[in-house]
Amino acid sequence: MHNNLIYLTDGRGKVDASLLSGTTWDQLVVGNRDSTRRQLVKCAWCWDEDRVTHWMRTYSLANGTRVVAHQPGEAADHPYRALESEEHKAYCDRVERVGVTEGFKARREARAGDGLTRSDVLLVGFRQVSYEMQHSPFKPGYGATERTRRTLAAQRDAVAWHTDSSLIADRARVAMLRSNQARRPQIENPRYAIRILGGYRKVVTWDCSAREGHRCPRRRFAGCGEVHVRTEPSGVTLDDFIRQAPAGLILPVQPLDRLGFWTTIREFQIWMEHANRLDRPPDRRAAPGRHAQHEAEGHSRRTAAEDHAPAGPQHAGSAPAPVQVPDELVTLQRAVLQEHAQLAGLDGSAHTVQWKRWRTAAEAFQAAVTKYATRTGMSRHEVEQAAKRAARHPGPSR
Template sequence: MHNNLIYLTDGRGKVDASLLSGTVWEQLVADNRDSVRRRLVKCAWCWDEDRVTHWMRTYSLSNGTRVVAHQPGEAADHPYRALESDEHKAYCDRVERVGVREGFEAQREARAGDGLTRSDVLLVGSRQISYEMQHSPFKPGYGARERTRRTLAAQRDAVAWHTDSPLIADRARVSMLRSNQARRPQIENPRYAIRILGGYRKVITWDCTVREGHRCPRRRFAGCGAVHARTEPSGITLDDFISQAPAGLILPVQPLERLGFWTTIREFQIWMDHADEAGQPADRRPALGRQTQPEAEGHSRRTAAEDHDPTGLRHTGSLPVAAEVPDELVALQRTALQEHAQLAALDGNAHTAQWKSWRTAAEEFQAAVTAYAASTGGSRYEVEQAAKQAARHLGPHS
């Protein structure tokens, strides 16, 4: 149903009309026959977001569907939205608090330019991260994939879905962060660590030889000699994620896919360096229904041709080094690499200070990429990857 969130002026306050029992709903319809005169049912959307009062009509269709509708000539009806629980509000409060503490702009219930796409919390740093907390199952037509697609189309860089329910995480069909379950007092306690248990991963690479003991993704018995990549679960807290994602230090991989994940910028680049044109490493490509005829060496003619490809780009999703990007972008990325390289030899307060220097350098690079892509009308992703590849080609100390 639409317009499910309503205010009842008889003392019940804000309720979800779709969750009312049949008897209570029928009584509400009877009591609200003349909605404007009775002034019993008020649109919670219009009141919460614009402080405008609209008295709602309530009735049922012949098939039993409940309808809560604006009067003719008023604002358009709103899509279904779950009622915000105390835990949901506590999570959003915590994300807003951490984001502001880190120096990011945090907007609650932020709407995009289309007036329809909104975020539980919009975090704006060098990247715009739309944080969405999901406590209840997704409704048909308003699933995570559809809402993610609309949010990305609204010029936001990424959507950070978060849930503490394994059931919701398994059925989300998009990249989703899953944390341990926590109650409101724990969520509100800044010292309580909300640990991310799923959706955040590290990238592992290995040389495909017999000695390594891994199964060759290209089905070579003795290994193909190439370098492959896979992922393993990694740990992070929700606070650390919020402090890094808007700075571009954590990036999503395949955000519209259920097997998508978040990872650090370094490991994101490793993943893309070993990805094919579809953005998947060789060991995650879907198996073909019909296998090609193998050669005597144990691999197909197509694979043999790839092994002799002189370009060296057949298994990467990266842009060629020759892609044109301003020297300023390359210099900013090299600075970020240099700052990151110094972290390895430090600990304690020195490590904390150096980490802040690295984050500042990374933010400056991400902001410059965004500005350059906007001024040229090009793809921000392609600009970012070209600059990073050029910086790696030169090396952090060159």
């Protein structure tokens, strides 16, 4: 249902109309029959965000659907939004406090220009990170995937979903951070560490050979000679995540995928360099009635007998041409790397001054990337990654 958050002037305060019992809802419909004269049900959206009073109509459709609506021509409907719990408010307070202390701009219940896309806390630094805390199961039609897609379309760089429920994290269908469960006094205590237990990972690469001791994803007994990549669980606290994500030091990988994750900027770059050739075992199907004989970590004798020489590119002609970026973007990214390198060993006021210089350089680079991608119609992500690769690995023409 839309417009589910309402204020009841009979003393019940702010409630979620979708959670009222059937009897209570029927009584509310009868009592609010002449809504503008009765003045019993007030729109909580309009009051909380704009301090405007709109008296709402309440009725039920033939199929039993509850409707809370504005007066005709008064205002547009609002999307469903869960009622904020005390723990939810405490988490948002903590995120806002940590972000502001770190030097970012933080806005609560920030809404985009479309009037529908909102964030529990919008953190604005080197990147715009929309923080969303989820305590209750997602409402049909307003799930994490739909809301993440709308938020990214509203020109925000990332959506940081956070929950303390493993059930919600498993069903979210997007990259989601899961932390240990904490009560309100613990959340409000700045010394209490809220640890991220899931959704934050490190990227590991290895050269595939028999010596390394890893199982070859291509099922070659002695290794295939290629470089493989995988992820492993890693740890971070919620406070450190908030300090780093808006600065671009922690980035999401596959944010619209339930198996997505967050990782450091260095490991994000490693992942992206290998993303175009992620390891997938070949489709080997045994003949009916026969089973492959496996040995040594599940590799078959047939696979072990194959040629283990490093395989070169098999479809070089079909590989996409590398993205070309102007020297201006490469120069700006090199400046970012130089400013960041000078942070090493600094502390106190010297670190703060250098950190601001680095963030200014990073913001200039991101603005230039956006401008170039918009002008050329290219993918912003591809332009950014191409500029970063060129800055780290300059070719003969640079």
